[in-house]
Amino acid sequence: MDYKGQVAMVTGGARGIGRAIAEALASRGVSLAIADVSLENAQATTGEIASAFGVRALPLRLDVSKSDDVSRAFEEAVRGLGRVDILINNAGITRDGLILRMKEEDWDAVININLKGAFLCSREAVKIMVKQKYGRIVSIASVVAFMGNPGQANYSSSKAGMIGLTKTIAREYAGRGITANAVAPGFITTAMTDALSENVKQEMLKNIPVGRFGSVQDVASAVLFLASPENGYVTGQVIHVNGGMYM
Numbered sequence: 316m317d318y319k320g321q322v323a324m325v326t327g328g329a330r331g332i333g334r335a336i337a338e339a340l341a342s343r344g345v346s347l348a349i350a351d352v353s354l355e356n357a358q359a360t361t362g363e364i365a366s367a368f369g370v371r372a373l374p375l376r377l378d379v380s381k382s383d384d385v386s387r388a389f390e391e392a393v394r395g396l397g398r399v400d401i402l403i404n405n406a407g408i409t410r411d412g413l414i415l416r417m418k419e420e421d422w423d424a425v426i427n428i429n430l431k432g433a434f435l436c437s438r439e440a441v442k443i444m445v446k447q448k449y450g451r452i453v454s455i456a457s458v459v460a461f462m463g464n465p466g467q468a469n470y471s472s473s474k475a476g477m478i479g480l481t482k483t484i485a486r487e488y489a490g491r492g493i494t495a496n497a498v499a500p501g502f503i504t505t506a507m508t509d510a511l512s513e514n515v516k517q518e519m520l521k522n523i524p525v526g527r528f529g530s531v532q533d534v535a536s537a538v539l540f541l542a543s544p545e546n547g548y549v550t551g552q553v554i555h556v557n558g559g560m561y562m
């Protein structure tokens with residue numbers, strides 16, 4: 316896959332799945348804007364990736380749910396790196412609770428960061444990509460968008476919304492050289508899932524035919540394919556990376 320001269324913006328790229336995606340892209344020579352709610356974390360990760368892979372990498376402070384932040388971050392990315400070929404909508408949070416007890420603020424926080432954030436970032440990216448007549452947008456959804464999950468009404472709704480957003484962008488901009496796809500990970504070992512109890516983890520493992528939890532690299536591999544210049548004909552699709560727990 317020839318990514319020569321390409322630039323990617325990875326939201327929530329300081330750690331977890333976002334960081335693994337940033338590393339995978341960097342290993343192909345892609346320049347990176349690593350945007351995270353914590354500038355300190357973004358700077359640390361950017362420094363490590365730039366020295367490990369020898370690519371240009373720009374740390375950005377970005378709260379994806381704030382439109383002013385988002386437009387400023389994309390301006391800085393273009394000023395610093397010249398273009399944006401790839402957007403990875405990865406920033407996401409959970410605020411779990413059964414629906415009867417779910418606080419409105421927890422619903423709003425998750426929808427605003429996971430879904431509205433993907434909309435705001437995609438809108439800025441599309442402005443740039445339309446001019447370039449080229450772009451790849453990959454959004455990190457979740458298996459729970461398809462299965463539902465007790466305690467995650469806000470999260471599963473936000474991720475289901477991302478699928479609708481992805482398909483709509485795919486239809487609106489297919490003629491402009493822009494593809495939009497999603498990856499729906501199952502249970503991936505990161506800080507987000509480390510918070511679950513050992514009991515819950517063991518129960519989940521019983522439903523994964525491959526017999527293990529996923530790694531951040533499993534997700535990054537699927538993203539690499541969708542974000543590749545060679546993938547111009549897969550758009551509006553979801554790749555499930557879940558060890559077979561949903562098929």
Ligand code: NAP
Pocket residue numbers: 326327328329330331332333350351352353356377378379380404405406407408428455456457458499500501502503504505506507508
């Ligand atoms: P993670 O380890 O919690 O990392 C998420 C990153 O996003 C963190 O660096 C976090 O910053 C940042 N972030 C949070 N709110 C943000 C905001 N408003 N603006 C910009 N950045 C923000 O999570 P992960 O497990 O790697 O998950 C990454 C994505 O994959 C998420 O969208 C998640 O929903 C999805 N996913 C994960 C799994 C899984 O099993 N782990 C499964 C399916 C889908 P702070 O650390 O400072 O909060």
